[in-house]
Amino acid sequence: MAAPGVHAGLQLFGSTRRLLHKLDKCAVFRSYTGSCALNQNATTALPAGSSEEIVLPRKKKWDKIAVLQALASTVNRDPTAAHYMFQDDPYLFPKTSAEFKLYSLSQESGRNTAKYIINTYPKYFQKDYAEPHIPCLMPEAFEPQINDISEDALNERIQLRQVKAAVDIFDQLIQGGTTVSLETTNKLLDLLCFYGDRDPVRDDQPEHKEADEVEAVQEDFQKRQKGRLRKASDLIGVVWRENNNAERIFNLMPEKNERSFCSLIRGMVKYGAYTKAFSMYADLLNNRMTADVHTFNALLAAAPNTREKYNEKWELIVETLNQMSEQKVQPNLLTFNAVLKSLRKCGSLARTQSLQTLNEMKALGIEPSLATFDHLLGIFYKAASSVRGPTDMIFEVLDEIEGKSFVARDPDDVYFFSNAMRVCLDLKDVELAYRLHQLLGEGENWKLLGDAFQQSVFYGRFFNLLCMMEHIDMVMKWYKDLIPSLYYPNSQGMMDLLQALDTDSRLDLIPQIWKDIKQLGHTNKADLVEEVLALMARDKQSPEVQASFADCSLAVKSVYEVGDRGRTALEWTASALGNITSLLLRAGRMQEAWGILQLFKANNRIPGEALLAEFLECAKERRDNDLAIDLVKLAASFSLTTTAKFASRVKEEFLLSEEQKKSLEELDVLSSDSSDSDSDSDSE
Amino acid sequence: MHQLQSHLQLRLTRKTEHKEGCERRALSWCETGYRGFQTSAACLKNRAARVRVGKGDRPVMYEEAHPPHFIAHRKGWLSQHTSNLDGEGGAAERTVEDVFVRKFIFGTFHGCLANEVVIKRRGNVLVVCAVFLQRLPPQKFYFLLGYSETLLSHFYKCPVKLEVQTLEGRVPYKYL
Numbered sequence: 001m002a003a004p005g006v007h008a009g010l011q012l013f014g015s016t017r018r019l020l021h022k023l024d025k026c027a028v029f030r031s032y033t034g035s036c037a038l039n040q041n042a043t044t045a046l047p048a049g050s051s052e053e054i055v056l057p058r059k060k061k062w063d064k065i066a067v068l069q070a071l072a073s074t075v076n077r078d079p080t081a082a083h084y085m086f087q088d089d090p091y092l093f094p095k096t097s098a099e100f101k102l103y104s105l106s107q108e109s110g111r112n113t114a115k116y117i118i119n120t121y122p123k124y125f126q127k128d129y130a131e132p133h134i135p136c137l138m139p140e141a142f143e144p145q146i147n148d149i150s151e152d153a154l155n156e157r158i159q160l161r162q163v164k165a166a167v168d169i170f171d172q173l174i175q176g177g178t179t180v181s182l183e184t185t186n187k188l189l190d191l192l193c194f195y196g197d198r199d200p201v202r203d204d205q206p207e208h209k210e211a212d213e214v215e216a217v218q219e220d221f222q223k224r225q226k227g228r229l230r231k232a233s234d235l236i237g238v239v240w241r242e243n244n245n246a247e248r249i250f251n252l253m254p255e256k257n258e259r260s261f262c263s264l265i266r267g268m269v270k271y272g273a274y275t276k277a278f279s280m281y282a283d284l285l286n287n288r289m290t291a292d293v294h295t296f297n298a299l300l301a302a303a304p305n306t307r308e309k310y311n312e313k314w315e316l317i318v319e320t321l322n323q324m325s326e327q328k329v330q331p332n333l334l335t336f337n338a339v340l341k342s343l344r345k346c347g348s349l350a351r352t353q354s355l356q357t358l359n360e361m362k363a364l365g366i367e368p369s370l371a372t373f374d375h376l377l378g379i380f381y382k383a384a385s386s387v388r389g390p391t392d393m394i395f396e397v398l399d400e401i402e403g404k405s406f407v408a409r410d411p412d413d414v415y416f417f418s419n420a421m422r423v424c425l426d427l428k429d430v431e432l433a434y435r436l437h438q439l440l441g442e443g444e445n446w447k448l449l450g451d452a453f454q455q456s457v458f459y460g461r462f463f464n465l466l467c468m469m470e471h472i473d474m475v476m477k478w479y480k481d482l483i484p485s486l487y488y489p490n491s492q493g494m495m496d497l498l499q500a501l502d503t504d505s506r507l508d509l510i511p512q513i514w515k516d517i518k519q520l521g522h523t524n525k526a527d528l529v530e531e532v533l534a535l536m537a538r539d540k541q542s543p544e545v546q547a548s549f550a551d552c553s554l555a556v557k558s559v560y561e562v563g564d565r566g567r568t569a570l571e572w573t574a575s576a577l578g579n580i581t582s583l584l585l586r587a588g589r590m591q592e593a594w595g596i597l598q599l600f601k602a603n604n605r606i607p608g609e610a611l612l613a614e615f616l617e618c619a620k621e622r623r624d625n626d627l628a629i630d631l632v633k634l635a636a637s638f639s640l641t642t643t644a645k646f647a648s649r650v651k652e653e654f655l656l657s658e659e660q661k662k663s664l665e666e667l668d669v670l671s672s673d674s675s676d677s678d679s680d681s682d683s684e
Numbered sequence: 685m686h687q688l689q690s691h692l693q694l695r696l697t698r699k700t701e702h703k704e705g706c707e708r709r710a711l712s713w714c715e716t717g718y719r720g721f722q723t724s725a726a727c728l729k730n731r732a733a734r735v736r737v738g739k740g741d742r743p744v745m746y747e748e749a750h751p752p753h754f755i756a757h758r759k760g761w762l763s764q765h766t767s768n769l770d771g772e773g774g775a776a777e778r779t780v781e782d783v784f785v786r787k788f789i790f791g792t793f794h795g796c797l798a799n800e801v802v803i804k805r806r807g808n809v810l811v812v813c814a815v816f817l818q819r820l821p822p823q824k825f826y827f828l829l830g831y832s833e834t835l836l837s838h839f840y841k842c843p844v845k846l847e848v849q850t851l852e853g854r855v856p857y858k859y860l
Contacts, residue, residue, distance in 0.1 A: 087825075109830070111830040111833070129842070
């Protein structure tokens with residue numbers, strides 16, 4: 001920009017004239033018009049006063065590979081940058097996890113709005129500039145073209161995933177007497193079983209209100225669920241209803257082939273109708289048909305939900321596997337993963353059987369995926385685990401997968417890292433955690449860390465472990481690396497960090513941490529704020545640290561006051577007020593400390609005696625008699641029992657004038673009266 | 685005849701005043717049906733992309749303050765593409781696209797643009813660089829950003845990226 005350039009130019013001109021005088025003393029002459037280092041030096045020296053010595057910096061000796069090192073440092077992840085989906089601007093940078101979610105969701109909703117507009121007015125977006133043609137940038141047609149009742153219309157609606165419309169057309173066709181081909185009916189069954197007899201929710205359409213009956217069924221179902229997560233039916237909230245369209249159409253079909261049976265079984269398992277799935281499978285066998293590998297996978301996943309006892313569950317799984325081998329169906333990776341997942345629910349006999357399953361997998365030459373290892377860890381390291389007995393499974397697993405790069409082959413792969421970190425946390429093994437973190441850096445493994453929630457769980461546990469076990473320097477190094485680019489710690493995480501600082505007596509870092517707490521938006525958590533104040537106020541520190549603590553305490557004080565824009569403030573507590581006062585006192589700021597003392601009365605809190613004693617000590621050092629008397633008055637106004645002691649201390653230790661002594665006497669009389677009356681009432 | 689001559693003389697004396705630019709004073713209604721001609725030298729001043737000096741209370745930004753002969757000396761280009769090189773085609777289409785994109789961004793981020801939009805084309809990608817004022821909360825910015833990127837991508841059938849910087853207020857270069 002030209003404007004600052006003009007001013008800088010004038011500055012340089014003035015300073016170079018002064019420089020010329022100084023340069024006479026220096027032996028080194030450099031061309032001052034060209035050297036920008038010198039000019040910079042000149043501009044910084046100017047505000048200090050023209051009479052000061054200008055120190056010319058020494059010429060730096062660079063290493064031979066310094067340039068390469070500088071370039072190498074840019075290749076790694078930049079810990080100060082935001083997630084790549086955000087714009088690189090301080091105003092648009094998300095500082096808390098709530099902001100992260102809000103900004104990413106609003107960007108996504110902007111995209112959905114654009115897609116809605118594009119699909120509603122497709123005629124403006126038809127002109128095709130792209131060569132070769134890019135199909136994903138063309139508007140999508142959501143309305144079916146064929147409107148008469150025919151099999152083609154049915155096919156089209158299946159293509160467009162319009163479940164209800166497809167069922168309507170099918171019904172009309174059947175009522176009209178035309179037979180629908182097996183192929184088309186199978187496709188319709190697939191559609192119904194995949195979407196659970198409901199229309200799929202589209203991103204760019206406004207949400208429709210659900211029917212009441214669906215909600216009633218949902219609540220009932222969820223009560224019976226016992227809080228198991230991660231099922232499609234739980235997330236969608238859809239349940240396989242009695243006599244729904246899929247079953248009805250299935251029963252209407254004049255001839256059924258294997259594909260129809262298989263789709264129906266898989267749909268039932270997906271939406272929670274497990275016993276029905278097994279009975280349907282029995283029907284399949286009765287019709288002398290064989291199921292395919294996907295159906296068997298579904299049945300294996302459904303098996304533990306149909307029996308109560310552990311050994312019965314296992315027997316059912318074994319029986320299904322035997323039938324699979326009889327029907328000569330080749331198992332794949334998902335089969336074994338389904339077996340292991342079901343074993344997790346089989347209690348004590350899981351350990352031995354899972355190892356046998358692994359052996360079978362190896363015998364067939366199927367490479368295990370991360371989900372396999374996740375299920376193994378789940379079997380060997382149950383949450384309430386200490387009963388089961390020690391195991392080295394995690395070490396063996398890490399030895400096996402170290403240095404390997406995985407791809408996503410099973411939807412459950414994403415849970416591996418957070419579960420493994422949970423195991424490391426339970427075992428309190430930092431080396432293991434480092435190895436696990438190293439694994440994330442191999443190849444494409446970072447993609448298997450999952451969505452933002454899984455990522456925050458992983459890094460939360462990792463940071464927790466580090467704070468517990470590592471030296472504070474390492475903790476701070478990881479802190480700078482992880483936060484806030486990868487992980488926004490919650491208030492528990494910040495408490496752990498404060499604990500770590502306390503353990504290694506680095507409490508002088510607290511003012512910095514307070515700034516971070518404020519930025520992360522945790523200033524509304526009362527226990528965190530009080531912990532910060534308590535740690536600062538607990539011990540006496542060196543003078544500079546004390547001064548920084550006093551500044552920090554004033555910053556903390558602002559959290560308790562009603563801020564701008566009507567932000568709700570925290571409630572003042574006695575300990576918070578007391579800590580702030582003592583911090584200010586120790587830094588020698590009497591005026592402000594006195595101001596805080598007044599707040600006690602305003603907020604109906606009672607100051608502690610130790611606090612007032614400390615105040616009295618400071619007053620003694622400064623020989624401030626008025627302050628001492630005010631203190632005694634304050635103590636009296638709170639009707640503290642130690643008022644008399646204070647009064648006597650003041651009388652002895654301070655040199656008071658006559659009227660001051662008299663006012664003290666009055667106070668003394670008052671307090672002794674009250675204490676006498678107290679003792680009278682006690683004795684009675 | 686006499687009247688005509690006296691009219692002519694009146695006209696001549698008035699026309700000796702110099703006027704700026706190619707603007708000629710419109711003929712007033714009483715002089716219709718009367719032919720005049722310019723007797724002073726014509727001064728065809730350039731008026732393109734220049735802000736004329738006024739009272740001194742109008743803040744003017746760096747971009748606006750410099751007339752077009754400063755491009756490549758003190759100013760850069762607002763639109764960068766290779767169509768103007770020798771043997772390359774499509775310059776007119778690029779210009780029309782640019783105009784549309786500028787109007788689109790101006791309207792979508794209404795009142796938030798601090799300065800002109802810079803449009804760069806790298807390969808297939810259209811990069812729109814804009815400087816906005818902090819008039820909207822960040823979530824609204826992100827909504828509009830997602831919306832414009834998707835809409836422009838689908839319209840021009842190429843990836844469109846928006847690179848955004850925000851400022852507190854416009855930075856005036858001088859006051860004219």
